[in-house]
Amino acid sequence: xxxxxxxxxxxxxxxxxxxxxxAHAIIAAAxxxxxxxxxxxxxxxxxxxxxLYDSFVLLAVxxxxxxxxxxxxxxxxxxxxxxxxxxVGRFKGGLGHVNIVSSLIFSGMSGSAVADAAGIGKVIIQxxxxxxxxxxxxxxxxxxxxxxxxxxxxxxxxxxIYALVSDTSIGFLxxxxxxxxxxxxxxxxxxxxxxxxxxxxxxxxxxxxRELPALTVxxxxxxxxxxxxxxxxxxxxxxxxxxxxxxxxxxxxxxxxFYRTLSVASLRAIMLESVKSSASVGLVIGxxxxxxxxxxxxxxxxxxAEVLQSLSVTPLVFLLGVNLLLLLLGCILDATTIILVIxxxxxxxxxxMGIDLVHFGVVAVINCMIGLITPPYGILLxxxxxxxxxxxxxxxxxxxxxxxxxxxxxxxxxxxPEIVLWLxxxxxxxxxxx
Amino acid sequence: MKPITTWLQxxxxxxxxxxxxxxxxxxxxxxxxxxxxxxxxGWTLELCLTMWLWTVFWGASFSLRNEEHVRFDMLYWHVSxxxxxxxxxxAALVIIAVMIAALPRTFDFVTFLKIKKSGTLRxxxxxxxxxxxxFMVATIAIYARGLLRVIRGEPLEGEAPxxxxxxxxxx
Numbered sequence: 001x002x003x004x005x006x007x008x009x010x011x012x013x014x015x016x017x018x019x020x021x022x023a024h025a026i027i028a029a030a031x032x033x034x035x036x037x038x039x040x041x042x043x044x045x046x047x048x049x050x051x052l053y054d055s056f057v058l059l060a061v062x063x064x065x066x067x068x069x070x071x072x073x074x075x076x077x078x079x080x081x082x083x084x085x086x087x088v089g090r091f092k093g094g095l096g097h098v099n100i101v102s103s104l105i106f107s108g109m110s111g112s113a114v115a116d117a118a119g120i121g122k123v124i125i126q127x128x129x130x131x132x133x134x135x136x137x138x139x140x141x142x143x144x145x146x147x148x149x150x151x152x153x154x155x156x157x158x159x160x161i162y163a164l165v166s167d168t169s170i171g172f173l174x175x176x177x178x179x180x181x182x183x184x185x186x187x188x189x190x191x192x193x194x195x196x197x198x199x200x201x202x203x204x205x206x207x208x209x210r211e212l213p214a215l216t217v218x219x220x221x222x223x224x225x226x227x228x229x230x231x232x233x234x235x236x237x238x239x240x241x242x243x244x245x246x247x248x249x250x251x252x253x254x255x256x257x258f259y260r261t262l263s264v265a266s267l268r269a270i271m272l273e274s275v276k277s278s279a280s281v282g283l284v285i286g287x288x289x290x291x292x293x294x295x296x297x298x299x300x301x302x303x304x305a306e307v308l309q310s311l312s313v314t315p316l317v318f319l320l321g322v323n324l325l326l327l328l329l330g331c332i333l334d335a336t337t338i339i340l341v342i343x344x345x346x347x348x349x350x351x352x353m354g355i356d357l358v359h360f361g362v363v364a365v366i367n368c369m370i371g372l373i374t375p376p377y378g379i380l381l382x383x384x385x386x387x388x389x390x391x392x393x394x395x396x397x398x399x400x401x402x403x404x405x406x407x408x409x410x411x412x413x414x415x416x417p418e419i420v421l422w423l424x425x426x427x428x429x430x431x432x433x434x
Numbered sequence: 435m436k437p438i439t440t441w442l443q444x445x446x447x448x449x450x451x452x453x454x455x456x457x458x459x460x461x462x463x464x465x466x467x468x469x470x471x472x473x474x475x476g477w478t479l480e481l482c483l484t485m486w487l488w489t490v491f492w493g494a495s496f497s498l499r500n501e502e503h504v505r506f507d508m509l510y511w512h513v514s515x516x517x518x519x520x521x522x523x524x525a526a527l528v529i530i531a532v533m534i535a536a537l538p539r540t541f542d543f544v545t546f547l548k549i550k551k552s553g554t555l556r557x558x559x560x561x562x563x564x565x566x567x568x569f570m571v572a573t574i575a576i577y578a579r580g581l582l583r584v585i586r587g588e589p590l591e592g593e594a595p596x597x598x599x600x601x602x603x604x605x
Contacts, residue, residue, distance in 0.1 A: 011528075015525060015528060015529075016505070016506050017506065017509055018509065018510060018521040018524065018525055019505060019506070019507045019509065019510025019511075019521060019522075019525065020505065020525040020528075020529065021500065021503030021504065021505045022503070022504050022505055022506065023494075023503065023504065024503075024529055024573070027532070028528055028529055028532040031532045031535060031536045032532070035535070040539055040543075041535060041536040041538075041539040041540070042536065042539030042540040042541075042542060042543040043539075044536060044540075045536065045540040045543060045544075045566050045570070046540075046543050048566070049487070049563050049566050052486065052487050052490060053483055053484075053486075053487050053562070053563075054483075056479070056483070058486070059457075059461070059482055059483070059486055062454065062457065062486060062489065063458065063461065066454070066458060242461070242464075242465050245458065245461040245462060245465055246465065248458060249458075249462050268448075268451055271451040271454055271455055272447050272450065272451050272497070274454055275447070275450040275451060275453070275454050275489055275492075275493045275497055276493055276497055276498055276502055278454065278486075278489050278490060278493060279450075279489065279490050279491075279492075279493025279494045279497065279498050280493075280494070280498055280502060280503050280504050281504070282486070282489070282490030282493075282494075283490060283491075283494045283503070283504075284504050286490065332506065332508070333506065334504050334506070336504060337504065376508060377506070377508060
C-alpha cells in the first residue's frame with residue numbers, strides 16, 4: 001500500500017465523515033491519488049464516464065427504479081395488500097403476516113427496499129395502527145424488517161450492482177436469492193407469531209372466504225408481474241436488463257390503462273423522483289468505479305487474499321468474519337457504498353478459498369439489506385419516519401426481535417450454501433464449491 | 435425562492451424527466467422491435483446508454499439537492515451549527531480545488547474524442563461525454579454558492595433537516 005493510497009483513503013474518509021456526498025468525496029479522493037502518483041488527473045473523469053457509458057447491465061438500475069416508483073404511485077400496491085389481507089389476515093398476528101407476505105410478493109416485482117417501505121409499507125402501517133391494535137413502533141419495525149426482503153427476491157438493484165463488480169451472472173444471482181428471501185420471510189413470521197401470543201394481540205377482522213375470488217381478480221394483473229419477470233429472464237426470452245424495462249412498461253400499462261390511476265402530473269412527479277434516484281445512485285456507482293480502479297492498481301484485493309491465506313483462515317471463518325464486518329459497516333454506511341467499495345476487496349480472497357461468488361454475493365446482499373434497518377444509520381427507519389412520522393426511538397425499541405430473526409436467517413445461509421445454490425444449479429449453474 | 439429560479443428549476447427538472455423518459459421509451463422500442471418484429475435495432479441501445487449517462491450527470495448537476503445525495507450525515511447534523519458551518523466550508527473548498535485542478539485534463543480528454551464517433555449513431559463522443567464537463571462546472575458552482583452562504587452567515591442548504599436526507603436513495 002503506497003503513501004498515495006493512504007492519502008486517498010484519508011481524504012475519502014475525512015470528506016465523507018464531515019457530510020460531503022459520498023460520490024463527491026470519492027471523486028476528490030481519486031484526484032488526490034492521481035496527483036500524488038503523477039498520473040493524468042483526467043483519468044478520474046475518463047473512468048467514471050466509460051464505466052457508466054459502457055455498461056449495458058447498469059441500465060437495469062434506472063429501469064427498476066422507474067418500475068418501483070410507478071407501482072407505488074398507481075394503486076397496484078393497495079390491490080396487492082387487500083389480496084394479502086384476505087388470504088393471511090385471518091391468522092393470529094394477522095396484519096403482521098399480511099405485512100410480511102405483501103413484502104414477499106412486492107419484492108418479486110420491485111428491486112428496491114426503500115420503494116417497498118415507502119409504498120406498500122406506508123399503507124399497511126396505517127392499517128395496523130388505525131384501531132390501536134398494534135403500537136406504531138411495532139408496525140414500523142415489522143415493515144422495515146420485511147422490506148429488507150425486497151432486493152433479496154428478484155428483481156434486485158443491489159444484485160445488479162454486485163454483478164457489475166464481481167462479474168457474476170445476474171440471472172444466477174437472482175435465482176440464488178429466491179429461497180433465502182422466503183427463509184427470511186418465514187423467520188419474520190415465526191417471530192411475529194411468537195410476539196403476537198406473548199403480547200396477546202387481538203385477532204384482526206377476518207375477510208369472508210367468499211370475497212376472496214373478487215380480491216384475487218382485482219390483484220391478478222399485479223400478481224402476474226413476478227411471473228412475467230421470471231418467465232422473461234429464465235425462459236431465456238429476455239436479458240435481466242430487458243426484463244427491467246418490461247417490468248416498468250407493464251407497471252405503466254397497469255397503472256394507466258387497467259387501474260386508471262395515473263395523471264400526466266403524477267407521471268412527471270414519478271419520473272422526476274426516478275431521475276433523482278438514478279442520479280444519486282449512478283454517481284456513487286461512477287465514483288466507485290474509479291475507486292475500484294485505484295484499489296486494483298494498488299493490488300489491494302490480492303494482498304488481502306495473500307494475508308488471509310498466510311493466516312490459514314478457513315473459508316467458514318472468513319465468511320463469518322466478513323459478514324460481521326459488513327454488519328458493523330451497515331450500521332453506519334449505505335448499502336450501495338458497501339457493495340461497490342467494500343465487497344470488491346474480498347472477491348479475490350473468495351476465489352482463492354474456493355468460496356462460490358453467487359453464494360457470497362447473495363449472503364453479502366442480504367447482509368447489506370439487514371444493514372438498512374440497523375441503527376443508528378438505517379435508511380429504512382428514516383424512510384418510514386419520513387413517510388409516517390413514527391418516532392425513530394419507538395421503531396428502534398421494537399426492531400431488535402426482527403433483527404434477531406433476520407440475523408438467524410443470515411447465519412443459516414452462511415452455514416448452508418445449498419439453500420442459495422440449489423435453485424441456480426437446477427438451471428445449470430456450476431458452483432465453485434460443494 | 436424567487437419566481438425566476440423556481441421556473442428555471444422546473445425546466446431543469448423537465449429536461450431530466452425527458453431524458454429518462456426517452457431512455458425508457460427507446461428501451462421499449464428496442465424490445466418490441468427485437469421480440470415482436472424480430473428486427474433488432476442498434477441505435478436504441480446507444481440512445482439508452484447516452485440518456486443514462488446524461489440523466490445521471492444532469493440530475494446530479496441541476497436536480498439533486500445536497501441532502502438528496504447518498505451521504506453519511508450523522509456527524510454533520512449532530513455538531514453545533516457553528517461547527518457545521520466550518521465543516522461545510524472545508525468540504526466546499528476541497529471539492530472546488532479538486533474539480534478546478536482536474537478540469538483542464540478532463541477537458542482535454544473529452545475534446546480529444548472529437549475524432550472518435552459513437553458506434554451506431556456516429557455522434558462524436560466529445561458531445562456525448564461533454565455532460566461530465568457540465569457536471570464538473572455545475573458542482574464547482576454549487577459548492578461556491580455554499581461557500582458564499584458560509585461566508586455571509588446565511589443558513590446552509592438543508593438546515594433543519596426533514597427526513598435525515600435519505601430521499602433519492604434506491605438501494
